[in-house]
Amino acid sequence: MTTSGRLPAIPPLFLTDEDVAALSxxxxxxxxxRGAYTAAESSTRTPGRIFAQSPREWMRIMPSVPESGRLLGAKSIVxxxxxxxxxxxxxxxxxxxxxxxxALIDGNRVTGLRTAATTAVGTEAIAPARPLTVGVIGSGFEARSHLTALAYLLEFAEVRVFSPTQSNRExxxxxxxxxxxxxxxxVTSARAAAEGADLVLCAARSRDESPTVQAEWVGPDATVVSIGSTTPGQRELPAALLARATVVVADAPEEVVHGSGDLIAARAEGVDVDSLVVPLSGVLLGEIPVDRDAGIRVYKSTGSGLQDIVVAEMLYxxxxSEGYGHELPVGIVTTKK
Structure with a gap:
């Protein structure tokens, strides 16, 4: 304890879920x-997730000290x-x-916003610069948010969507x-969505954690986006598809390689995942060249605290500037050490 503490000169701001919706x-x-992934980052600035758990409850912390911006922080998931x-x-x-x-920000909507925004940036870097035929597997929140974000950066020729429930896909x-x-x-099958597509967006969790797309459905020069396998037990892409890929661009390479069920299974089946996976930052900075027109290019996401913090700073x-949020009547003491 110290007596040299002081309260913030400006009261902290609390942003509710409704505030975030209005500001998104x-x-x-x-x-x-894009600014975050084209700045000089390091693993010490955004380490891996921190887990604490019991059989009944769990907590995940995703910290980041971005090179860009004025703020640092963490997202807590309980x-x-x-x-x-x-x-x-x-x-x-x-x-x-x-x-x-x-600030303290309700992160309920932030995860979807930052994930789809990062996917759009990553996909633009590896997809052909022409009107694309898009196959979407899934029709829920992730599929909707990702197609919306992708439309800001890519041009579509046509979009085909499949999900198991007819009313949802329609x-x-x-x-x-x-x-x-x-x-x-x-369309009436995942195969019908994926075959002949320039871009395949996988955004649906399978009920039995089996892959939602098969290797033979994907063309030799397609771009594949995978955002639904973020833990060791989850599966979205088959090992045979990853074996055909020329590159896997990852938002968080270490977590993608060691924490995604897709890459874990591919390694177990003999795929050299270490030579396939490259960081999104390296591609955006031009350090890792990617042929956007040839070979199967995969964008693979597990999410990152870096994305949470830079998007949260934007919201703050x-x-x-627009008068949203609630100033808290009290703050926490900052002390000299």
């Missing part, structure tokens, strides 16, 4: 992510298997210069057909 902006989120699984997300932001608490097709300049149709800045 795809262009600003994409710009924030889950409880009480009467049912319930999960809460909280992002805390601190000033780099003063260590003052700047609603997805109807909604996006009205939003996009390209036709969007619902917009909140201050």
């Amino acid at each position: 902006n795809w262009t600003h989120a994409i710009d924030a992510v 889950g409880s298997f009480g009467e049912e699984l319930r999960v809460s997300y909280l992002i805390s932001l601190f000033d780099k210069e003063t260590a003052d608490l700047v 609603a997805f097709a109807r909604d996006f057909d009205a939003q996009l300049s390209a036709p969007v149709t619902a 800045d917009r909140a201050r």
Whole structure:
């Protein structure tokens, strides 16, 4: 304990889920992510996830000290298997210069915003620069957010969507057909969505954790986006598809290699995943050349605290300039050591 502490000069801001919804902006989120991945980063700035758990509850911490921006912080994810699984997300932001608490943000919507924004940036870097035929596997929140974000950076020739529930895939097709300049149709199988597609977006968890797309469905020069296998027990892409890939671009290479069920299974089946996986930052900076027109290119995401913090800073800045959020009546003490 010390008596040299002081409270922040500016009260911390709390952003509710409604505030985040009002402030979310795809262009600003994409710009924030691109800026983060084209700055000089290191593993010490954004280490891997920290887990604490018991049979009944768990907590995951995703910290980051981005090279870009004025703020640092962490996203905390808390889950409880009480009467049912319930999960809460909280992002805390601190000033780099003063260590003052700047904001607490409900992270419920931030995860989807930052994940899809990063996918858009990563996919643009490896997909052909022409109108694309897109196959979407999934019709839920992730599929919707990712197709929306991708539309900001890519041009579509047509979009085909499959999910197991007919009404869901038809609603997805109807909604996006009205939003996009390209036709969007619902198809009756994942194969029909993927075959002949320039870009295959995998955004659906399989019920039995088996791959949702098969290697033989994917063309020799397709781009594949995989965002649904983020833990060792989850599967989305088969090892045979990864064996055909020329490159796997990862937002968090260490976690993709060691924490994604797809890459773990591929290694077990003899795929040299270490030579395949490259960092998104290296591709964006031009350090790792990728032929956007030849070979199967995979974008693989497990998420990162870096994405959370830079997007949260964008939301905080917009909140201050546009009058959103709730100033807290108290703050935490910052002390000299």
